[in-house]
Amino acid sequence: MVKLDSRIPEGHISEKWTNHKFNMKLVNPANKRKFDVIVVGTGLAGASAAASLGELGYNVKAFTYHDSARRAHSIAAQGGINAAKNYQNDGDSIYRLFYDTVKGGDFRAREANVYRLAEVSNNIIDQCVAQGVPFAREYGGLLDNRSFGGAQVSRTFYARGQTGQQLLLGAYSALSRQVGLGKVEMYTRKEMIGLVVEGGIARGIICRDLVTGEIEKYSAHAVLLCTGGYSNVFFLSTNAMNCNVTAAWRAHKKGALFANPCFTQIHPTCLPLHGESQSKLALMSESLRNDGRIWVSKTKGDKREPNDIPEGERDYYLERKYPSFGNLSPRDISSRSAKEVADEGRGAKGKEAVYLDFSDAINRLGEHVIREKYGNLFDIYETITGENPYKVPMQIYPAPHYTMGGLWVDYNLQSTIPGLFVLGEANFSDHGANRLGASALMQGLADGYFVAPYTVGNYLAGDKPDMLSTDHAAFEDEAKELEDYTKKLLSINGKQTVDDIHKKLGRIMWNKVGMGRNEKGLKEAMEEIRDLKQEFWNDVKVVGNDKDINQNLERAGRLADYLELGELMALDALERNESCGGHFREEYQTEEGEALRDDENYTHVSAWAFSGESHWDMHKEELEFEYVKLATRSYK
Amino acid sequence: MADTTLKLKLKIWRQPGPKAAGSFVDYDVEVSPDASILEMIDELNNSLEQEGKEPIVFESDCREGICGTCGLVINGQPHGPVPKIATCQLHMRQFNDGDTVYIEPYRAKAFPVMKDLTVDRSGFDKIMYAGGFVSVNTGGVPDANAIPIPKEVAARSMDAAECIGCGACVAACKNASAMLFTSAKVTQFAVLPQGQPERYERVQKMVAVMDELGFGACTNTYACEAECPKGISVKNIAQMNRDFFVSKLSGSKQEA
Numbered sequence: 093m094v095k096l097d098s099r100i101p102e103g104h105i106s107e108k109w110t111n112h113k114f115n116m117k118l119v120n121p122a123n124k125r126k127f128d129v130i131v132v133g134t135g136l137a138g139a140s141a142a143a144s145l146g147e148l149g150y151n152v153k154a155f156t157y158h159d160s161a162r163r164a165h166s167i168a169a170q171g172g173i174n175a176a177k178n179y180q181n182d183g184d185s186i187y188r189l190f191y192d193t194v195k196g197g198d199f200r201a202r203e204a205n206v207y208r209l210a211e212v213s214n215n216i217i218d219q220c221v222a223q224g225v226p227f228a229r230e231y232g233g234l235l236d237n238r239s240f241g242g243a244q245v246s247r248t249f250y251a252r253g254q255t256g257q258q259l260l261l262g263a264y265s266a267l268s269r270q271v272g273l274g275k276v277e278m279y280t281r282k283e284m285i286g287l288v289v290e291g292g293i294a295r296g297i298i299c300r301d302l303v304t305g306e307i308e309k310y311s312a313h314a315v316l317l318c319t320g321g322y323s324n325v326f327f328l329s330t331n332a333m334n335c336n337v338t339a340a341w342r343a344h345k346k347g348a349l350f351a352n353p354c355f356t357q358i359h360p361t362c363l364p365l366h367g368e369s370q371s372k373l374a375l376m377s378e379s380l381r382n383d384g385r386i387w388v389s390k391t392k393g394d395k396r397e398p399n400d401i402p403e404g405e406r407d408y409y410l411e412r413k414y415p416s417f418g419n420l421s422p423r424d425i426s427s428r429s430a431k432e433v434a435d436e437g438r439g440a441k442g443k444e445a446v447y448l449d450f451s452d453a454i455n456r457l458g459e460h461v462i463r464e465k466y467g468n469l470f471d472i473y474e475t476i477t478g479e480n481p482y483k484v485p486m487q488i489y490p491a492p493h494y495t496m497g498g499l500w501v502d503y504n505l506q507s508t509i510p511g512l513f514v515l516g517e518a519n520f521s522d523h524g525a526n527r528l529g530a531s532a533l534m535q536g537l538a539d540g541y542f543v544a545p546y547t548v549g550n551y552l553a554g555d556k557p558d559m560l561s562t563d564h565a566a567f568e569d570e571a572k573e574l575e576d577y578t579k580k581l582l583s584i585n586g587k588q589t590v591d592d593i594h595k596k597l598g599r600i601m602w603n604k605v606g607m608g609r610n611e612k613g614l615k616e617a618m619e620e621i622r623d624l625k626q627e628f629w630n631d632v633k634v635v636g637n638d639k640d641i642n643q644n645l646e647r648a649g650r651l652a653d654y655l656e657l658g659e660l661m662a663l664d665a666l667e668r669n670e671s672c673g674g675h676f677r678e679e680y681q682t683e684e685g686e687a688l689r690d691d692e693n694y695t696h697v698s699a700w701a702f703s704g705e706s707h708w709d710m711h712k713e714e715l716e717f718e719y720v721k722l723a724t725r726s727y728k
Numbered sequence: 729m730a731d732t733t734l735k736l737k738l739k740i741w742r743q744p745g746p747k748a749a750g751s752f753v754d755y756d757v758e759v760s761p762d763a764s765i766l767e768m769i770d771e772l773n774n775s776l777e778q779e780g781k782e783p784i785v786f787e788s789d790c791r792e793g794i795c796g797t798c799g800l801v802i803n804g805q806p807h808g809p810v811p812k813i814a815t816c817q818l819h820m821r822q823f824n825d826g827d828t829v830y831i832e833p834y835r836a837k838a839f840p841v842m843k844d845l846t847v848d849r850s851g852f853d854k855i856m857y858a859g860g861f862v863s864v865n866t867g868g869v870p871d872a873n874a875i876p877i878p879k880e881v882a883a884r885s886m887d888a889a890e891c892i893g894c895g896a897c898v899a900a901c902k903n904a905s906a907m908l909f910t911s912a913k914v915t916q917f918a919v920l921p922q923g924q925p926e927r928y929e930r931v932q933k934m935v936a937v938m939d940e941l942g943f944g945a946c947t948n949t950y951a952c953e954a955e956c957p958k959g960i961s962v963k964n965i966a967q968m969n970r971d972f973f974v975s976k977l978s979g980s981k982q983e984a
Binding site: 141143147158159160161162165167168177179185215217218219220221222223224226228229230231232233234235251254256258261264265266268269271272278280304318332333334366367369370371372374375398403471472475477478513542543545585587588590591592621633636637640641643644 | 741759760764766767768771772774775776777778780781782783785786788789790791792793794795796797810812813817819821842843846848849850851853856857858859860861862863864865866867870871872873874876877878879882883885886889890892893912916917920922933948
């Protein structure tokens with residue numbers, strides 16, 4: 093029986109992290125080189141953790157399935173990163189960032205973690221500037237800020253529309269320095285496919301070399317998973333092609349609990365679908381909502397060109413429904429509102445799309461100002477759609493973007509398997525049921541630069557784990573099993589391709605476990621996913637062999653895990669009989685169609701333990717709101 | 729969005745491994761003009777898999793032109809005929825019905841072909857490991873607003889920092905030079921106050937590794953800038969050369 097101990101330190105919320113840092117055990121500087129740490133994934137969380145641990149003196153082994161650490165999908169984040177600097181003198185503070193994040197997460201996040209996130213947010217900006225990250229600046233030479241959804245202060249730092257790129261390249265440069273110094277050993281083109289657990293603690297990982305196909309064993313004193321989210325379970329999402337849940341899922345099957353899998357974020361400003369061959373949905377940064385106004389026609393099935401629809405016949409529905417936040421309402425609310433108007437038949441030209449219109453801002457500020465702020469985003473839009481957004485309103489629609497759920501971790505970011513830490517999007521801890529814009533970059537770097545380097549040291553000094561040889565039976569057995577698993581995938585030789593089946597899964601997930609969910613649909617989804625999983629194992633066709641570059645095999649292994657995760661997402665959504673944040677159960681809504689939380693019965697984290705195929709046991713971590721009082725979220 | 733499709737003849741480079749001989753293989757496809765070129769290859773791969781044939785190996789990830797993973801030579805041009813985009817952003821509406829499209833990997837000694845359209849660009853990482861950073865540890869740094877940086881200086885740094893590390897500059901250069909890539913990173917730091925302490929040491933170290941790895945010299949044809957999906961300027965190369973010569977002339981790692 094797993095006991096969930098969140099290990100939240102004692103004391104006032106503003107002192108917990110400081111006290112905890114003081115109480116943690118330390119590894120003597122001379123002893124740090126006696127410890128090996130594996131970091132899987134080199135996005136913001138992984139690269140920053142690997143670099144920081146290397147700087148401290150640990151021997152770090154960093155793994156990525158990409159050809160280079162710099163390719164991780166953090167690079168695609170556009171809009172910005174939040175911090176409570178209050179440089180704009182508009183009333184921001186650590187407490188306000190904490191408050192906004194808890195409220196934005198619809199009261200389903202752990203207060204202590206969120207406070208720490210807000211607390212270290214300022215250090216992140218300092219760190220990145222010191223690394224030479226070229227953030228946007230004012231004419232006086234100081235840092236510039238912009239606003240993002242769910243906040244009434246300007247606290248978002250940015251580097252044109254490529255903030256994620258610049259922050260990742262900053263972390264990658266810190267990582268590069270450690271590689272050059274020999275403190276981090278970089279393993280590229282290696283995909284983690286198994287976690288080795290022995291004596292109840294994490295001992296290392298098994299990888300498949302994506303060039304030679306070799307199954308390889310790596311041992312360490314601690315393992316950090318920084319492997320991102322699982323939005324690609326929907327097939328179409330804003331995530332990169334290779335983003336996958338495999339590392340986290342295989343750790344889950346080895347005993348790590350998976351928390352709140354149904355908390356997925358559908359981003360309101362993505363490009364609409366163009367056709368069957370589409371491979372992903374492109375994101376348009378939420379920062380566009382600073383100056384763009386969202387609207388649809390008041391009339392159903394209005395096929396007119398947007399510029400031909402007079403002002404009086406337009407419905408600026410976000411401004412109408414949520415006057416104080418308007419176009420900057422949080423993502424879940426904005427997405428759902430878009431779906432509502434599209435379902436009513438009022439979408440752009442009657443389709444599943446809404447308009448994002450910059451004509452007012454262009455008239456007010458001039459085209460050059462808009463170009464300076466968003467030029468590259470406008471270019472991306474024009475490249476993809478062939479339309480000029482300076483002249484014609486953009487068409488946007490929600491798409492799966494981020495997953496708040498993930499492996500359960502305690503305050504130390506340690507999973508239910510001692511020695512296994514989970515950072516960034518891969519864990520569940522900070523965003524509750526909905527993440528605010530510009531907070532993902534903040535969390536990834538907070539975990540990697542400022543949390544894990546302390547808490548991993550505390551584990552190594554306190555638990556004093558020993559390191560197993562990779563010849564140990566625990567490694568040998570796991571490697572053998574995975575070798576067989578790979579051969580099995582190649583031997584099915586059925587009729588459907590991996591993508592055919594993944595698209596089927598995506599359709600089930602989008603229709604029944606997407607923006608709106610209900611009991612009937614969720615039960616059907618679970619059945620359908622189980623059937624599809626059977627189909628996969630009987631009828632998939634994976635070509636090529638296992639001792640070569642084989643991208644077909646890579647995709648097959650990832651899909652096999654999505655087919656299991658999908659079922660758990662539906663189960664989690666079915667069990668949570670309330671609506672909160674990104675989880676909208678149609679049965680639970682107010683008369684105005686707003687999400688209806690059930691604080692009495694569902695103020696908890698649902699953490700699922702794997703107990704055999706299609707079976708999970710749920711453990712609850714009750715959440716207490718001592719500082720931000722439980723209240724209905726209102727953005728009106 | 730178009731309702732018609734394009735019929736194209738593709739000639740795609742297939743090469744089973746680094747040592748094996750490669751050749752162009754013909755494929756006839758019908759594709760939506762709204763699809764990207766990589767989506768077209770996805771579809772082609774899906775039909776190859778259905779027939780039990782090995783799909784074409786190519787790399788891509790974000791498909792938004794920012795990760796730098798994709799990079800194909802299309803009709804002789806890295807990232808294809810449209811300026812300032814990455815391969816993943818090339819949409820088929822740029823082609824006409826009946827066109828023949830050649831698709832091949834980057835050709836450069838320092839970027840050996842691994843399989844089909846995939847090449848090994850790890851040389852770029854090695855240049856970065858040599859000096860592509862400001863040596864600060866996590867923690868103990870000053871407040872972010874302690875050093876004011878003029879807006880235009882930050883913008884110049886950012887212009888250079890936009891490099892996505894795709895390698896098109898190397899593929900476009902007749903000498904397979906990595907000067908544009910390296911100089912972009914050198915310049916990002918050279919213009920910022922944070923980069924000054926290591927400015928001259930950095931350029932020497934990065935250039936040394938670049939030369940060691942077999943990247944060629946720059947002979948000022950500017951093909952790199954023309955093919956760069958981010959429009960990184962060759963002025964960065966001038967900046968790097970200047971810093972490099974200053975550091976050599978002064979005979980030390982510091983500016984004389």
